[in-house]
Amino acid sequence: MGFLSGRKSRDVAKERLKFMLIHDRADISPRFLQMIQADLVKVISDYMVIDTAQMEVDLKRVSHSDGRIRSELTASIPILKVKNMGKNR
Amino acid sequence: MGEVIVVTSGKGGVGKTTTVANVGTALAMRGKKVVLMDADIGLRNLDVVMGLENRIVYDLVDVVEGVCRLKQALIRDKRYEGLYLMPAAQTKDKNAVTPEQMQKLTNELKESFDYILVDCPAGIEQGFRNAIAGAEKAVVVTVPEVSAIRDADRIIGLLSAHGIAEPMLVVNRVRYDMVRRGDMINIEDTTDILGIELAGVVPDDEKIVISTNRGEPVVADPKSAAGKAYRDVAARLMGEDVPFAEKTESKGFVSKLKALFGRNG
Numbered sequence: 001m002g003f004l005s006g007r008k009s010r011d012v013a014k015e016r017l018k019f020m021l022i023h024d025r026a027d028i029s030p031r032f033l034q035m036i037q038a039d040l041v042k043v044i045s046d047y048m049v050i051d052t053a054q055m056e057v058d059l060k061r062v063s064h065s066d067g068r069i070r071s072e073l074t075a076s077i078p079i080l081k082v083k084n085m086g087k088n089r
Numbered sequence: 090m091g092e093v094i095v096v097t098s099g100k101g102g103v104g105k106t107t108t109v110a111n112v113g114t115a116l117a118m119r120g121k122k123v124v125l126m127d128a129d130i131g132l133r134n135l136d137v138v139m140g141l142e143n144r145i146v147y148d149l150v151d152v153v154e155g156v157c158r159l160k161q162a163l164i165r166d167k168r169y170e171g172l173y174l175m176p177a178a179q180t181k182d183k184n185a186v187t188p189e190q191m192q193k194l195t196n197e198l199k200e201s202f203d204y205i206l207v208d209c210p211a212g213i214e215q216g217f218r219n220a221i222a223g224a225e226k227a228v229v230v231t232v233p234e235v236s237a238i239r240d241a242d243r244i245i246g247l248l249s250a251h252g253i254a255e256p257m258l259v260v261n262r263v264r265y266d267m268v269r270r271g272d273m274i275n276i277e278d279t280t281d282i283l284g285i286e287l288a289g290v291v292p293d294d295e296k297i298v299i300s301t302n303r304g305e306p307v308v309a310d311p312k313s314a315a316g317k318a319y320r321d322v323a324a325r326l327m328g329e330d331v332p333f334a335e336k337t338e339s340k341g342f343v344s345k346l347k348a349l350f351g352r353n354g
Contacts, residue, residue: 008271013235014278020235021242021282 019061022071026059033057040075047085051078091122091199094206094326095224097248097256099240101211103232104261107297107307109208110138111316112228114306115323117172121203124163126175126195128220129210130185133177140304141166141174150178150185152194159197168309173202183215188222195223204326213247221248227256228288228326233263233274242283257288259322264293289322290333291315 026032037057044050056076064070096109106129113125127135130150136142147162152175166172175198178185198205209220221227227248231241241258248256260279267273280287294315300307307316308323321331 010268010271010274010278013274014282017235017238017274017282020239024239024243025246 019071023059033059036073037075040077044077047083048079049081049083051080054078091202092204092226093195093199093224094204094226094228095128095209095221095253096206096228096230097209097217097221097244098211098230098237099213099244100231100237103230103237104259104291104297105211105230106135106138106208107301108228108230108259108261108291108319108322109135109206111306111308111319112323112326113204113206114139114166114169114172115308115320116204116206116326117166117169118308118320119323119327120171121327122171122173122201124173124175124198124202124205126198126205126207127177128186128191128207128216130177130216130219131179131182132210133179135208136164136174136176137304138301139166139174139306141176142304145176148176148178149194150181153186153190159194183210183219186219188219191219191222193223213243217244217247218251221251221253224253227253228259228322229256229283229285230259230261231279231283232261233268233276233279235274238274238279238282245283245285256285257325258283258285259289259291260287261291262293263290287333288325289318291318291322 037055040057041050041052041055055078058074060072060074062070062072096105096112098105109125113123117123125135125139126149127133128149129135136145141164144164147157149162151157152159152162162175164174164176166174195205195207207220207224210216229241229244229248231237245256248254258280260276263276264273268275276287276290292314294307294313296307296310296313297315300310300313307313308319310316324331
């Protein structure tokens with residue numbers, strides 16, 4: 001791709017590296033995603049009751065319509081109940 | 090009380106041993122008492138780079154196993170006052186030493202030396218864990234290539250998991266001509282990606298090959314660009330404020346680097 005697009009190989013290398021390291025760093029500690037999940041639960045629980053057993057937090061590569069691939073953190077959080085706070089305020 | 094500094098990289102062949110030999114020699118040239126310790130058991134080569142291979146009688150494993158006393162295994166480098174080599178065993182494997190034994194050994198050396206530089210084996214296995222066991226500081230060596238930087242990042246994470254936070258970075262074999270063309274990852278990119286402090290930038294220098302052929306550290310050569318870079322690394326390890334960037338022909342790049350490192354250096 002570098003040859004075709006005429007981009008400097010340095011820039012290609014840098015972009016590839018940044019991408020790799022996002023995943024490497026998350027992999028080094030298997031607890032990484034668990035830590036994020038635990039913090040998400042803590043914050044969201046003030047507002048709603050969520051199904052933590054069914055909750056999923058994932059780091060993945062996503063292709064966008066502009067042709068670029070990005071790393072994205074996705075969280076799927078089933079809501080059991082929304083707390084009756086903040087309403088009408 | 091001396092300081093134990095492990096020199097590590099993850100990836101092999103990026104210049105760990107050359108860095109240990111040259112930075113250690115430079116420290117000795119500055120009047121420090123230094124031990125170069127080869128922790129690459131089974132694949133020793135620090136002795137060869139230093140040109141001391143014919144003087145080995147005992148090695149690190151002999152000390153650990155009680156075959157000899159610590160002082161007996163230390164080889165004094167007659168060329169540089171205060172410089173000693175602790176060779177690795179060539180016939181044993183990486184499990185011949187435990188992290189506890191390594192710690193005990195470095196603790197003992199700390200009492201009589203200013204710096205103990207540990208040459209760490211490549212990889213992240215037991216040999217790595219043994220080599221870092223007694224260290225309180227680390228120097229991570231990399232070259233400006235995707236694979237080496239990726240491995241350096243991994244090593245930085247592992248060092249931190251083992252309680253060695255904030256290692257310093259040596260970027261080895263930099264080719265400024267390629268950096269200028271935009272065909273080599275530059276120093277700014279590398280430190281930006283790895284997020285650790287820079288201890289030195291060593292230009293690619295054929296004098297390294299020549300000096301290794303001869304078994305004479307390149308820091309002794311006042312004309313070598315790499316030698317100067319290693320002397321600067323030694324000075325920074327001693328806590329001196331040495332400005333970065335001199336070895337390039339491009340004015341734009343020099344000023345850019347100076348601007349970049351002005352705040353650090």
